[in-house]
Amino acid sequence: MLLFNPQISGIILLILAVGIGCAAAQSLLDPIDANIQYYGRWNQSDKTMISWWPGAYAKFNFTGTTLAIKLRSTVDLYYKIDGGEYMQLPEASETVQLAEHLEPGLHSALIASKTEKDSIQLQKIIVDTDANIMPPAPAANxxxxxxxxxxxxxxxxxxxxxxxxxxxxxxxxxxxxxxxxxxxxxxxxxxxxxxxxxxxxxxxxxxxxxxxxxxxxxxxxxxxxxxxxxxxxxxxxxxxxxxxxxxxxxxxxxxxxxxxxxxxxxxxxxxxxxxxxxxxxxxxxxxxxxxxxxxxxxxxxxxxxxxxxxxxxxxxxxxxxxxxxxxxxxxxAVPTQPLPGPPPNPNLPGIWQTMDIGGEESVGLPGSVSFDSADTFTLWGSGKDIGSTQDAFRFVYQQATVNTVVTVKVESHSAFASCAKAGIMVREHLAASSPNVILGMSPADGVIFQSRPIRSMDTKLAGSARASSPCHLKLERKGRDFFGSWSTDGESWEPVAELRGLNMAKDYYVGLAVTSCDPSVVSVAKFSEVKINGKVSQLGKPHLILQPNTL
Known part of the structure; x- marks a missing residue:
């Protein structure tokens, strides 16, 4: 499949005079030959092929023992011969030698632009006088x-x-x-x-x-x-x-x-x-x-x-x-296949996934998670904190959509720092600065309800309540509104705070979060009775928008 397929398909040969001694005669070929495949956005001007945008490239096969190109303007480009390593030609101009002393036979060539500033203006392709140019195998896609x-x-x-x-x-x-x-x-x-x-x-x-x-x-x-x-x-x-x-x-x-x-x-x-x-x-x-x-x-x-x-x-x-x-x-693929979801985690039940959120230095020690049953988890998490403009913590999560209620019992929370946190999190995405809402336990403040409404903005505390583990937590999302509650028995709920009008993505992540508030140590929290929309998570297919329901 050619990206540029000009009507002129003949090869124009200009035979150079044979120099004194052993200099070989060469043929100058116009770059508009149909045997040359152009990928990217190229146009023709006065028998010159001109590229724009980065990564535009031309490829062709040729016979003979040498290859050179003639350029109309200076350009920083890369090339490779016979599938070898890419070679750089900074500020290439005029006539540029790409290969010489090759073995006789069929060879391949590719030339490419490095950046958006590099417009290749290709005037001639220079090969041995008895050499030919042939097209590479056509592209399937x-x-x-x-x-x-x-x-x-x-x-x-x-x-x-x-x-x-x-x-x-x-x-x-x-x-x-x-x-x-x-x-x-x-x-x-x-x-x-x-x-x-x-x-x-x-x-x-x-x-x-x-x-x-x-x-x-x-x-x-x-x-x-x-x-x-x-x-x-x-x-x-x-x-x-x-x-x-x-x-x-x-x-x-x-x-x-x-x-x-x-x-x-x-x-x-x-x-x-x-x-x-x-x-x-x-x-x-x-x-x-x-x-x-x-x-x-x-x-x-x-x-x-x-x-x-x-x-x-x-x-x-x-x-x-x-x-x-x-x-x-x-x-x-032929036939087309469904898009892959995340691979199942053998250390977690159902469709739960886990990872450390945050930069390498901010996270510090790697976290981990284990489970005793489908609704009981123990999380070990390090990290600077869940707060300010970026987070660093351990997250065990699954994907959710729009209206969701998560309930959990925080059985225990062991921490060295008073700002350590463990609880339920709703998170728009999995980068460190994501908008999020967390309802959790902290040694300093008891139950906390906080959010970062916009990416990379400061986290704000919406409310808190004096309590300690064991403690039941309930975080509910209704459209753009979020509600946090706590309970001693999981039956009678006391409101912590509410957040209204948060413009969070329709499809997002929900799960359990633990940070030690110190990347040099690990905090440990045990959660039980973990339910999403009143149910213990079962095996199923993640539904974050990756594809429509049909292939």
């Missing part, structure tokens, strides 16, 4: 990635080539395109009045005044979209604006590619998680059976997975690619 600096691979060692997008596509044997740009928002005008991806995606170069992209050039089998981190600075208080823009954006993409599987991936740190999920829900509820929301927040946490506060490292991109792999694999 193309996957397109749409995003911002993360999808572009900013801060990684090879830019687009070490982004999760490039890595997962290559591991699946797929051709791929990256429509991504650092600092780009989804919403127009969100950053210095610049156009957002809701406009840029539909352009060749991504600018308002540039020509529209011709979507008939190629048809991706899957589209992966990750946006939101840049919009959050502008539209955090206007999430409905972002949700509407995202919904309309997805509708326009669906109009262009009616059969593609569209994966909307949450931003890894959870930026604008709820409106992103809601945008997908609006389309799946209207009947789109090939659009999926995938929560990526449990995939990477602060530490070696990040180079800075926002951008994953090479290792982080490798993890994201590995986690995304089974989703793409399932939907591109």
């Amino acid at each position: 193309i996957v397109e990635f749409v995003g911002d600096s993360i999808t572009a691979g900013l801060t990684t060692s090879r830019g687009a080539l070490t982004s999760y997008a490039w890595l997962v596509a290559e591991s699946l044997g797929l051709e791929h395109t990256q429509i991504a740009y650092p600092a780009v928002c989804l919403v127009d005008g969100c950053s210095d009045a610049a156009p957002g991806m809701e406009s840029q995606y539909f352009k060749w170069k991504g600018w308002h005044d540039d020509e529209n992209w011709d979507f008939s050039r190629y048809t991706p089998s899957a589209i992966v979209i990750m946006l939101g981190s840049n919009d959050e600075k502008i539209v955090q208080q206007e999430s409905s604006r972002f949700e509407e823009a995202y919904s309309n954006f997805l509708k326009r993409i669906r109009t262009e590619f009616q059969e593609a599987h569209i994966f909307v991936i949450s931003e890894p740190l959870g930026a604008l998680f709820a409106p992103t999920q809601s945008a997908v829900l609006s389309l799946t509820s209207a009947g789109d059976k090939q659009m999926y929301f995938v929560d990526s927040t449990p995939w990477v946490q602060y530490g070696k997975a990040f180079n800075d506060e926002a951008h994953p490292s090479d290792y982080g991109h490798e993890v994201i690619a590995r986690k995304l792999f089974p989703y793409l694999q399932a939907k591109l």
Whole structure:
């Protein structure tokens, strides 16, 4: 499958004069030859092939013993010959030698742009005078990635080539395109009045005044979209604006590619998680059976997975690619397969899952969990605290939707720090700064009811009650309202506080949380009579929105 398939298919040969001595004659081939496959967004201008957006690449097979290219402008690019290692050519210009002294026979070549600043302007491909160019095997599937600096691979060692997008596509044997740009928002005008991806995606170069992209050039089998981190600075208080823009954006993409599987991936740190999920829900509820929301927040946490506060490292991109792999694999299989849920945890009953929430340094000692029965758990948790703008704790959880009631008996809570906590948590996602509500026990305050209503904002105490373990707790969500109660016997309930108007995602996580409030020690809590909506958790399929009910 070719992304650029020009009408001119003949190879134009210009024979160079044979130099004095042993210099070999060479053939200069126009890059518009149909045997060359172009992936990404390329256009032709005066027999020059020009790319835009990061990670655009060209590939072809050739015979002979040498290979060079002629460029119209300076560019930072990568190339590889015969499937070897990628080699970098910083500030490549004019005629660039890519290979020489090869063994006679058939060889393969690939050249690619590193960043959005690198536009490859390919004028000639130079081979031996008796050599030929031939097409590689046609691609079975193309996957397109749409995003911002993360999808572009900013801060990684090879830019687009070490982004999760490039890595997962290559591991699946797929051709791929990256429509991504650092600092780009989804919403127009969100950053210095610049156009957002809701406009840029539909352009060749991504600018308002540039020509529209011709979507008939190629048809991706899957589209992966990750946006939101840049919009959050502008539209955090206007999430409905972002949700509407995202919904309309997805509708326009669906109009262009009616059969593609569209994966909307949450931003890894959870930026604008709820409106992103809601945008997908609006389309799946209207009947789109090939659009999926995938929560990526449990995939990477602060530490070696990040180079800075926002951008994953090479290792982080490798993890994201590995986690995304089974989703793409399932939907591109023939016949298509259901999206995978989390694997069952042999140390937990039913569909319960567990992990440490927070950055590596904030979490400190690794936590753990055991269970005596389907409704009785013991949690060991370290971590700086559940509070401020980020959390660090042990979480045992499952997925829930909208209206939920959780009841539990805190049998015991052993802690060194007075700010240690153990209790019931409702959490929008699994990144450290997630919006959340917790009803728990603390040595300092007895029963506490607190929340972080917006990602990365300060946690506020809504109410408390003097009590100690053993103690029964009940946390209830009704739409956007949350209610916390406590009891000595599990029958007569006393209110702690209520929280109204929290704009939390429709599908979220609920479970048990323990933090030691000191990453150098572990706090231990035992919970019994754990019930969700009046029932002990049983085996079942997680239902966080990943896919519609049918394949």
